[in-house]
Amino acid sequence: MSRGTPDIDDDDRKILREVQKDTNRSLERIATKVGLSKTTVWNRLQRMMQNGTILRQAAILDPRKIGLRETFFVSIRTSAHDAAWLDAFRAAIEEMPEITEAHRLAGTTDYILKVQVESTEAFDAFYKTLVSRVAIYDVSSSLSMEEMKHALELKV
């Protein structure tokens, strides 16, 4: 385990491609599809859950069906780069469920947030709360008109 990522081999990749699509198929179907025995597939799945390759198995919901109709992308620049500010920012991200994704970036934009809310009014409320919690130098919010792709299946 000294190099980049030699934890998984081609059989593992085949299994991952299957379980990324659907976890509700039986072991037997997966085993047949990838050309290994049930036991082997089971052992490999066990290992990949242990070592964190598979983070978890979960139901993936349609945001619209549960009332989250709008997605915004929020680009943030800050003037404060001290530890106290970052702690406050991290806490806000953690505690606000509307923020479904947050990245610290290299470049002119310091942070990007993906925010999923019920409505544009709900976003306005979210926005006010956010800027009241942390000092922000410059913000630019973009409303998504259309989600063209959302691949939870990674290229494995």
Added chain:
Amino acid sequence: MSRGTPDIDDDDRKILREVQKDTNRSLERIATKVGLSKTTVWNRLQRMMQNGTILRQAAILDPRKIGLRETFFVSIRTSAHDAAWLDAFRAAIEEMPEITEAHRLAGTTDYILKVQVESTEAFDAFYKTLVSRVAIYDVSSSLSMEEMKHALELKV
């Protein structure tokens, strides 16, 4: 079913909160936790899978463990707004597995892409392929230094 989203009630929401976390717990544990019978939980899950509230149940992988070490956000502006260009762009998005998310935006930026690749070199190759496939007026790519949050669990 004439209003916004009255397909799901509070019991459904409780069930969804459970299965969003982990799909591998038995029906019995979920039923106990939400205070309903096994049969009821099963019937409700069945309905929510039928009507698309639950898109699917799948394994969620750690991108780094499968060698996808870098995430980029690509902001795109285009000068061509005709149907032919859009078709080509849609096809490119569909066919390039490195693009894990794509949105059409309102505002100065026309599109935003999330791109997950093995390395910065792999991103360079991806980028060249993308711009060779579709005419783009202005692109700005930002490398993510840190994924601060990635909530696949939606606020339900």
Added chain:
DNA sequence: CTTGAAAAACATGCCGC
């Protein structure tokens, strides 16, 4: 909506290769 029970499908662990 619930309980309960019965059938089928399944995951899991052990065996020998």
Added chain:
DNA sequence: GCGGCATGTTTTTCAAG
């Protein structure tokens, strides 16, 4: 490491309150 088989668990279906 692998595959086949035995066992206990779980899902799934059904009848009845």
